[in-house]
Amino acid sequence: MSSNRPRVPTRAETGRAHAEVGSDERRARVAWSRVLEPRRERSGEEPSLLHSQVVALGHVEAWHRLVDGDLPRCASARAHVADVDVDGELTRVAQVGSRVVIPGDADWPAAFDHPDISPHLVHVRGDACLADLARRAVAVVGSRASSGYGEAIAREMGAGLAHHGWTTVSGAAYGIDGAAHLGALAVDGPVVAVLPCGPERAYPEGHRRLIDAVAQAGVVVTELATGTVARRHRFLARNRLIAALGQACVVVEAGLRSGSLNTAGWAEALHRPIGAVPGPVTQMSSAGCHEWIRLERAMLVTDTAEVLGLAAPVGQAPDEVVERLGPARAPDVLSSAQRRIHDLLRVGAGVDTATLATDLVAPVEEVIGQLALMQLQGWAVQDDAGMWRDPGR
Structure with missing residues (x-):
C-alpha cells in the first residue's frame, strides 16, 4: 500500500545534502533555488511560511535545518534535497554563459533586498553590470496582443530612454515587451530582459534571437533554476523583478485583465511612479491603461520626456522637452x-x-x-x- 507522505531522505542523502552546502552562502542559495520558488504572484500576498523561515534564519542555516527536517511544514521541500546537485547546477549555469548573483555581489541591485522581492539569487547573462543598469532604468510593459499603435509607442520609448542613457527593462514577450527592447537595441541602448524560465531557455522561443541580442547589449535575468519551464505563476512572480528594477513603470497598452497590470501592481506596492499611455477609447487593448489613469493609479504619459519626468530624481529630468506643436521641430x-x-x-x-x-x-x-x-x-x-x-x- 503506497503512502501519501513525501519521501524522507536517507541518512546518506542527508549527509551529502549537508556537504553540498557547508557554510557557503552562494551554494546555499543555489540549493534553495532548486527546492523552493518564491511563487509570489501578486503584491500584498504573504510569502509562504517556509520562505519566511529561510529569510529569517538565513539561507545556510535554513538549508541545514531543512535537511534535518527541523523547519515547519518542510516535508514536501525536504523530499527534494536528495536531488540537489549544487556543482551540477553551477556547471549548467556557466555552460550557457550565465553567472550566479547573490546579495553582496557587485551585480546585485539594492532593490532586490526589499522583503517583497527577495529572490534567492538571480542568474545573469551578459557582460554588463545589472546593478549599474538598474540605477537609471524604466520598466516598459504591455499587452502581448498589441496593436501597431502600441508597438510604435513602445519602440519610440525604448529608443528615447536609450537616447538619454536610461535602461529599458521588460520581459522579452511578444507585443509591447519585444517592441520596447527593439527600440532600445536599434540605437544601441542598454536593456534588461527578465525571463520566466531557467537561464538556458528562451521564452518565447520565437524571441530567442532578441533575447540573445539583449544579452549582448545588456543582461538577461532569471531567478529560476536550470530546467525550469515557463508557467503562468512564473510570469506573475517574475513581474515583481521587472517592477523592482525600474525607477518607474510604464504600461504602454493593456486590457482590463492584462498581466502587465500585475507588473504595475508590484510597482505600486514598491512605491514606484506608474505611467500609462492612452489609446483610442474604442480599443479594448488600452482599457486597462484608461482605467488606471481614471482611478489616478497611473499618470498619463505620451512620450519619453514625460516618462523621465516620472522616473528621474527631482531636477534631473532631461532639459529638452519635446515640443509637440512648435514650428521649430524638424x-x-x-x-x-x-x-x-x-x-x-x-x-x-x-x-x-x-x-x-x-x-x-x-x-x-x-x-x-x-x-x-x-x-x-x-x-x-x-x-x-x-x-x-x-x-x-
Missing part, C-alpha cells in the same frame, strides 16, 4: 516610416488611410498605427470624414 525626429507618411500629407487636402497604404505599399494596420502615433505627437490630424492631413507646422 521632421527628421520622425521615424523613417513616419516620414514617408508625412511626405504624402498635405495641409489643405485630406487623404484616406487606404490611399496612404496603397501609395506606401504597406499594410493598412501598420499605417493606422503610425498615424495614431503621429496624431498624438502633433504631426497628423484626422477630420470628421476620416481624412488625414498635415496640421501645418
Whole structure:
C-alpha cells in the first residue's frame, strides 16, 4: 500500500545534502533555488511560511535545518534535497554563459533586498553590470496582443530612454515587451530582459534571437533554476523583478485583465511612479491603461520626456522637452516610416488611410498605427470624414 507522505531522505542523502552546502552562502542559495520558488504572484500576498523561515534564519542555516527536517511544514521541500546537485547546477549555469548573483555581489541591485522581492539569487547573462543598469532604468510593459499603435509607442520609448542613457527593462514577450527592447537595441541602448524560465531557455522561443541580442547589449535575468519551464505563476512572480528594477513603470497598452497590470501592481506596492499611455477609447487593448489613469493609479504619459519626468530624481529630468506643436521641430525626429507618411500629407487636402497604404505599399494596420502615433505627437490630424492631413507646422 503506497503512502501519501513525501519521501524522507536517507541518512546518506542527508549527509551529502549537508556537504553540498557547508557554510557557503552562494551554494546555499543555489540549493534553495532548486527546492523552493518564491511563487509570489501578486503584491500584498504573504510569502509562504517556509520562505519566511529561510529569510529569517538565513539561507545556510535554513538549508541545514531543512535537511534535518527541523523547519515547519518542510516535508514536501525536504523530499527534494536528495536531488540537489549544487556543482551540477553551477556547471549548467556557466555552460550557457550565465553567472550566479547573490546579495553582496557587485551585480546585485539594492532593490532586490526589499522583503517583497527577495529572490534567492538571480542568474545573469551578459557582460554588463545589472546593478549599474538598474540605477537609471524604466520598466516598459504591455499587452502581448498589441496593436501597431502600441508597438510604435513602445519602440519610440525604448529608443528615447536609450537616447538619454536610461535602461529599458521588460520581459522579452511578444507585443509591447519585444517592441520596447527593439527600440532600445536599434540605437544601441542598454536593456534588461527578465525571463520566466531557467537561464538556458528562451521564452518565447520565437524571441530567442532578441533575447540573445539583449544579452549582448545588456543582461538577461532569471531567478529560476536550470530546467525550469515557463508557467503562468512564473510570469506573475517574475513581474515583481521587472517592477523592482525600474525607477518607474510604464504600461504602454493593456486590457482590463492584462498581466502587465500585475507588473504595475508590484510597482505600486514598491512605491514606484506608474505611467500609462492612452489609446483610442474604442480599443479594448488600452482599457486597462484608461482605467488606471481614471482611478489616478497611473499618470498619463505620451512620450519619453514625460516618462523621465516620472522616473528621474527631482531636477534631473532631461532639459529638452519635446515640443509637440512648435514650428521649430524638424521632421527628421520622425521615424523613417513616419516620414514617408508625412511626405504624402498635405495641409489643405485630406487623404484616406487606404490611399496612404496603397501609395506606401504597406499594410493598412501598420499605417493606422503610425498615424495614431503621429496624431498624438502633433504631426497628423484626422477630420470628421476620416481624412488625414498635415496640421501645418
